Amino acid sequence: MTLIDDQNNSPCKDNCPCMDYCPLGSALSLIGGKWKIPILCALFQDGTTRFNELKRKIRGITNTMLASSLKELEEEGLISREQFMEMPLRVEYSLTDDCRDLMPILNQLAHWGAQVHITK
Amino acid sequence: MTLIDDQNNSPCKDNCPCMDYCPLGSALSLIGGKWKIPILCALFQDGTTRFNELKRKIRGITNTMLASSLKELEEEGLISREQFMEMPLRVEYSLTDDCRDLMPILNQLAHWGAQVHITK
DNA sequence: CGGAATCCATGACGATACTG
DNA sequence: CAGTATCGTCATGGATTCCG
Numbered sequence: 526m527t528l529i530d531d532q533n534n535s536p537c538k539d540n541c542p543c544m545d546y547c548p549l550g551s552a553l554s555l556i557g558g559k560w561k562i563p564i565l566c567a568l569f570q571d572g573t574t575r576f577n578e579l580k581r582k583i584r585g586i587t588n589t590m591l592a593s594s595l596k597e598l599e600e601e602g603l604i605s606r607e608q609f610m611e612m613p614l615r616v617e618y619s620l621t622d623d624c625r626d627l628m629p630i631l632n633q634l635a636h637w638g639a640q641v642h643i644t645k
Numbered sequence: 646m647t648l649i650d651d652q653n654n655s656p657c658k659d660n661c662p663c664m665d666y667c668p669l670g671s672a673l674s675l676i677g678g679k680w681k682i683p684i685l686c687a688l689f690q691d692g693t694t695r696f697n698e699l700k701r702k703i704r705g706i707t708n709t710m711l712a713s714s715l716k717e718l719e720e721e722g723l724i725s726r727e728q729f730m731e732m733p734l735r736v737e738y739s740l741t742d743d744c745r746d747l748m749p750i751l752n753q754l755a756h757w758g759a760q761v762h763i764t765k
Numbered sequence: 766c767g768g769a770a771t772c773c774a775t776g777a778c779g780a781t782a783c784t785g
Numbered sequence: 786c787a788g789t790a791t792c793g794t795c796a797t798g799g800a801t802t803c804c805g
Contacts, residue, residue, distance in 0.1 A: 536754070548762065550682055551758045552755060553673075557677070575786085580787095587779065590777095593778095614788090615786075634669055636668070639668040678798090708801095709800085736767060
Protein backbone atom coordinates (compact mmCIF):
# COMPACT_ATOMS: atom_id res chain seq x y z
CA MET A 526 0.00 0.00 0.00
CA THR A 527 1.04 3.52 -0.68
CA LEU A 528 2.41 5.62 2.10
CA ILE A 529 3.13 9.24 1.45
CA ASP A 530 5.44 10.78 3.99
CA ASP A 531 4.34 14.15 5.29
CA GLN A 532 6.90 14.33 8.03
CA ASN A 533 9.92 14.89 5.84
CA ASN A 534 8.36 15.99 2.58
CA SER A 535 9.56 12.96 0.75
CA PRO A 536 7.58 12.45 -2.44
CA CYS A 537 7.00 8.88 -1.48
CA LYS A 538 8.04 6.47 1.20
CA ASP A 539 8.17 2.69 1.31
CA ASN A 540 6.95 2.66 -2.25
CA CYS A 541 9.64 4.40 -4.23
CA PRO A 542 12.05 3.45 -5.73
CA CYS A 543 11.43 -0.18 -4.98
CA MET A 544 7.69 -0.70 -4.63
CA ASP A 545 5.18 -1.64 -7.28
CA TYR A 546 2.97 1.40 -7.19
CA CYS A 547 4.25 4.98 -7.01
CA PRO A 548 1.65 7.76 -6.84
CA LEU A 549 4.22 10.26 -8.08
CA GLY A 550 5.07 8.21 -11.12
CA SER A 551 1.37 7.69 -11.66
CA ALA A 552 0.71 11.44 -11.52
CA LEU A 553 3.58 12.22 -13.86
CA SER A 554 2.43 9.63 -16.35
CA LEU A 555 -0.98 11.31 -16.52
CA ILE A 556 0.55 14.54 -17.77
CA GLY A 557 3.39 12.91 -19.70
CA GLY A 558 3.80 12.93 -23.43
CA LYS A 559 4.60 15.78 -25.70
CA TRP A 560 1.25 17.58 -25.93
CA LYS A 561 -0.69 17.14 -22.70
CA ILE A 562 0.73 20.16 -20.88
CA PRO A 563 0.09 22.53 -23.79
CA ILE A 564 -3.46 21.19 -24.03
CA LEU A 565 -4.11 21.61 -20.31
CA CYS A 566 -2.61 25.10 -20.35
CA ALA A 567 -4.77 26.13 -23.29
CA LEU A 568 -7.91 24.85 -21.59
CA PHE A 569 -6.94 26.48 -18.32
CA GLN A 570 -6.27 29.87 -19.87
CA ASP A 571 -9.18 30.03 -22.26
CA GLY A 572 -11.73 27.70 -20.67
CA THR A 573 -14.01 25.51 -22.75
CA THR A 574 -12.56 25.11 -26.24
CA ARG A 575 -13.44 23.25 -29.41
CA PHE A 576 -11.24 20.75 -31.24
CA ASN A 577 -10.14 22.88 -34.16
CA GLU A 578 -9.74 25.89 -31.91
CA LEU A 579 -7.29 23.90 -29.79
CA LYS A 580 -5.52 22.79 -32.92
CA ARG A 581 -5.00 26.38 -34.00
CA LYS A 582 -3.72 27.50 -30.59
CA ILE A 583 -1.31 24.65 -30.05
CA ARG A 584 1.17 25.29 -32.79
CA GLY A 585 2.62 22.21 -34.43
CA ILE A 586 0.16 19.63 -33.17
CA THR A 587 -1.44 17.28 -35.70
CA ASN A 588 -4.96 15.92 -35.87
CA THR A 589 -3.70 12.55 -34.77
CA MET A 590 -1.83 13.72 -31.72
CA LEU A 591 -4.50 16.16 -30.59
CA ALA A 592 -7.22 13.52 -30.89
CA SER A 593 -5.24 10.81 -29.10
CA SER A 594 -4.05 13.16 -26.35
CA LEU A 595 -7.56 14.43 -25.73
CA LYS A 596 -8.87 10.89 -25.55
CA GLU A 597 -6.22 9.89 -23.03
CA LEU A 598 -6.78 12.98 -20.91
CA GLU A 599 -10.49 12.24 -20.88
CA GLU A 600 -9.92 8.61 -19.86
CA GLU A 601 -7.61 9.82 -17.10
CA GLY A 602 -10.29 12.15 -15.82
CA LEU A 603 -8.40 15.38 -16.44
CA ILE A 604 -10.66 16.83 -19.10
CA SER A 605 -14.30 16.41 -20.03
CA ARG A 606 -15.75 16.17 -23.51
CA GLU A 607 -19.16 17.43 -24.53
CA GLN A 608 -20.58 16.71 -27.94
CA PHE A 609 -23.44 18.71 -29.42
CA MET A 610 -25.56 17.06 -32.04
CA GLU A 611 -25.52 19.88 -34.51
CA MET A 612 -24.43 20.25 -38.07
CA PRO A 613 -21.65 20.97 -38.46
CA LEU A 614 -20.57 18.91 -35.48
CA ARG A 615 -19.46 20.76 -32.32
CA VAL A 616 -17.35 19.20 -29.55
CA GLU A 617 -16.17 21.18 -26.54
CA TYR A 618 -13.40 20.29 -24.12
CA SER A 619 -12.81 21.65 -20.62
CA LEU A 620 -10.83 20.86 -17.48
CA THR A 621 -12.30 18.72 -14.72
CA ASP A 622 -12.16 19.75 -11.07
CA ASP A 623 -9.43 17.17 -10.48
CA CYS A 624 -7.33 18.85 -13.12
CA ARG A 625 -7.99 22.29 -11.73
CA ASP A 626 -6.60 21.05 -8.41
CA LEU A 627 -3.46 20.10 -10.28
CA MET A 628 -2.81 23.50 -11.80
CA PRO A 629 -1.42 25.30 -8.71
CA ILE A 630 1.04 22.45 -8.27
CA LEU A 631 2.15 22.70 -11.88
CA ASN A 632 2.51 26.42 -11.31
CA GLN A 633 4.96 25.76 -8.47
CA LEU A 634 6.83 23.33 -10.70
CA ALA A 635 7.05 25.98 -13.40
CA HIS A 636 8.47 28.49 -10.93
CA TRP A 637 11.01 25.97 -9.76
CA GLY A 638 11.92 25.18 -13.36
CA ALA A 639 12.38 28.85 -14.16
CA GLN A 640 14.70 29.31 -11.20
CA VAL A 641 16.96 26.34 -11.76
CA HIS A 642 17.21 27.28 -15.42
CA ILE A 643 18.54 30.70 -14.47
CA THR A 644 21.09 29.44 -11.96
CA LYS A 645 22.30 26.74 -14.28
CA MET B 646 10.39 35.85 -22.44
CA THR B 647 8.79 33.71 -19.85
CA LEU B 648 5.93 35.05 -17.82
CA ILE B 649 4.52 32.96 -15.04
CA ASP B 650 1.10 34.04 -13.94
CA ASP B 651 0.64 34.23 -10.20
CA GLN B 652 -2.74 35.89 -10.30
CA ASN B 653 -4.72 32.91 -11.51
CA ASN B 654 -2.36 30.04 -10.72
CA SER B 655 -1.88 29.22 -14.35
CA PRO B 656 1.24 27.12 -14.85
CA CYS B 657 2.34 29.48 -17.56
CA LYS B 658 1.05 32.44 -19.46
CA ASP B 659 1.91 33.87 -22.85
CA ASN B 660 4.37 31.07 -23.32
CA CYS B 661 2.27 27.96 -23.26
CA PRO B 662 0.96 26.30 -25.39
CA CYS B 663 2.26 28.39 -28.22
CA MET B 664 5.56 29.96 -27.16
CA ASP B 665 9.05 28.63 -27.66
CA TYR B 666 10.09 28.22 -24.07
CA CYS B 667 7.92 26.74 -21.32
CA PRO B 668 9.39 26.56 -17.80
CA LEU B 669 6.93 23.85 -16.88
CA GLY B 670 7.92 21.67 -19.81
CA SER B 671 11.50 22.39 -18.96
CA ALA B 672 11.02 21.32 -15.35
CA LEU B 673 9.18 18.16 -16.34
CA SER B 674 11.86 17.22 -18.83
CA LEU B 675 14.47 17.39 -16.07
CA ILE B 676 12.72 14.66 -14.09
CA GLY B 677 11.39 12.79 -17.13
CA GLY B 678 12.46 9.36 -18.22
CA LYS B 679 11.85 6.06 -16.56
CA TRP B 680 14.39 6.09 -13.74
CA LYS B 681 14.98 9.65 -12.55
CA ILE B 682 12.21 9.77 -9.97
CA PRO B 683 13.26 6.47 -8.35
CA ILE B 684 16.85 7.72 -8.23
CA LEU B 685 15.88 11.04 -6.67
CA CYS B 686 13.63 9.31 -4.16
CA ALA B 687 16.37 6.90 -3.17
CA LEU B 688 18.84 9.74 -2.66
CA PHE B 689 16.29 11.77 -0.76
CA GLN B 690 15.38 8.95 1.59
CA ASP B 691 18.82 7.56 2.24
CA GLY B 692 21.10 10.51 1.54
CA THR B 693 24.50 10.08 -0.04
CA THR B 694 24.66 6.75 -1.84
CA ARG B 695 27.15 4.86 -3.97
CA PHE B 696 26.59 3.59 -7.51
CA ASN B 697 26.14 -0.09 -6.80
CA GLU B 698 24.12 0.66 -3.69
CA LEU B 699 21.69 2.64 -5.85
CA LYS B 700 21.62 -0.20 -8.31
CA ARG B 701 20.60 -2.64 -5.60
CA LYS B 702 17.90 -0.37 -4.21
CA ILE B 703 16.32 0.52 -7.52
CA ARG B 704 15.01 -2.83 -8.61
CA GLY B 705 15.19 -3.54 -12.30
CA ILE B 706 17.58 -0.80 -13.35
CA THR B 707 20.57 -1.73 -15.49
CA ASN B 708 24.12 -0.41 -15.39
CA THR B 709 23.50 1.50 -18.57
CA MET B 710 20.36 3.25 -17.45
CA LEU B 711 21.64 4.05 -13.97
CA ALA B 712 24.85 5.53 -15.35
CA SER B 713 23.15 7.59 -18.05
CA SER B 714 20.42 8.81 -15.72
CA LEU B 715 22.94 9.84 -13.09
CA LYS B 716 24.98 11.69 -15.67
CA GLU B 717 21.96 13.57 -16.94
CA LEU B 718 20.81 14.45 -13.44
CA GLU B 719 24.27 15.76 -12.67
CA GLU B 720 24.38 17.86 -15.83
CA GLU B 721 20.97 19.24 -14.94
CA GLY B 722 22.21 20.24 -11.52
CA LEU B 723 19.89 17.96 -9.56
CA ILE B 724 22.50 15.68 -8.07
CA SER B 725 26.19 15.97 -7.29
CA ARG B 726 28.86 13.36 -7.84
CA GLU B 727 31.93 12.89 -5.68
CA GLN B 728 34.68 10.52 -6.66
CA PHE B 729 37.21 9.20 -4.17
CA MET B 730 40.54 8.04 -5.50
CA GLU B 731 40.65 4.74 -3.70
CA MET B 732 40.91 1.16 -4.73
CA PRO B 733 38.39 -0.17 -5.27
CA LEU B 734 36.89 2.99 -6.70
CA ARG B 735 34.24 4.79 -4.66
CA VAL B 736 31.75 7.28 -6.12
CA GLU B 737 29.03 8.91 -4.05
CA TYR B 738 25.90 10.65 -5.25
CA SER B 739 23.68 13.09 -3.38
CA LEU B 740 20.93 15.64 -4.03
CA THR B 741 21.75 19.29 -4.66
CA ASP B 742 19.95 22.12 -2.88
CA ASP B 743 18.03 22.87 -6.06
CA CYS B 744 16.73 19.33 -6.05
CA ARG B 745 15.83 19.47 -2.39
CA ASP B 746 13.67 22.50 -3.20
CA LEU B 747 11.89 20.34 -5.72
CA MET B 748 10.97 17.56 -3.33
CA PRO B 749 8.05 19.25 -1.50
CA ILE B 750 6.50 20.03 -4.87
CA LEU B 751 6.84 16.43 -5.98
CA ASN B 752 5.29 15.47 -2.67
CA GLN B 753 2.22 17.54 -3.50
CA LEU B 754 2.08 15.96 -6.93
CA ALA B 755 2.21 12.52 -5.34
CA HIS B 756 -0.66 13.42 -3.03
CA TRP B 757 -2.67 14.68 -5.95
CA GLY B 758 -1.88 11.54 -7.91
CA ALA B 759 -2.97 9.34 -5.02
CA GLN B 760 -6.29 11.16 -4.75
CA VAL B 761 -7.24 11.13 -8.42
CA HIS B 762 -6.31 7.47 -8.58
CA ILE B 763 -8.76 6.69 -5.81
CA THR B 764 -11.63 8.64 -7.32
CA LYS B 765 -11.03 7.28 -10.77
C1' DC C 766 33.80 -0.86 -8.31
C1' DG C 767 31.87 2.15 -11.55
C1' DG C 768 31.06 2.62 -15.45
C1' DA C 769 31.30 2.72 -21.37
C1' DA C 770 30.27 0.54 -25.94
C1' DT C 771 27.42 -1.82 -28.82
C1' DC C 772 23.36 -3.63 -30.66
C1' DC C 773 18.46 -4.38 -30.63
C1' DA C 774 13.25 -3.96 -29.61
C1' DT C 775 9.51 -1.12 -28.83
C1' DG C 776 6.54 2.56 -28.64
C1' DA C 777 5.90 7.45 -29.17
C1' DC C 778 5.38 10.64 -32.50
C1' DG C 779 4.79 12.70 -37.31
C1' DA C 780 2.83 12.99 -42.18
C1' DT C 781 -0.65 12.11 -45.13
C1' DA C 782 -4.96 10.74 -46.66
C1' DC C 783 -9.60 9.77 -45.82
C1' DT C 784 -14.52 9.73 -43.34
C1' DG C 785 -19.26 10.28 -40.70
C1' DC D 786 -16.18 19.93 -38.02
C1' DA D 787 -14.08 16.41 -35.58
C1' DG D 788 -11.99 13.08 -35.93
C1' DT D 789 -9.82 7.81 -37.86
C1' DA D 790 -6.54 4.84 -40.62
C1' DT D 791 -2.23 3.84 -42.17
C1' DC D 792 2.47 4.00 -42.45
C1' DG D 793 7.25 5.62 -41.67
C1' DT D 794 10.75 7.53 -38.47
C1' DC D 795 13.19 8.23 -34.48
C1' DA D 796 14.15 8.43 -29.57
C1' DT D 797 13.96 5.69 -25.38
C1' DG D 798 15.13 2.01 -22.98
C1' DG D 799 16.93 -3.02 -22.44
C1' DA D 800 20.52 -6.79 -22.82
C1' DT D 801 24.99 -7.97 -23.11
C1' DT D 802 29.81 -7.45 -23.15
C1' DC D 803 33.96 -5.18 -22.08
C1' DC D 804 37.20 -1.70 -19.66
C1' DG D 805 40.26 1.33 -16.24
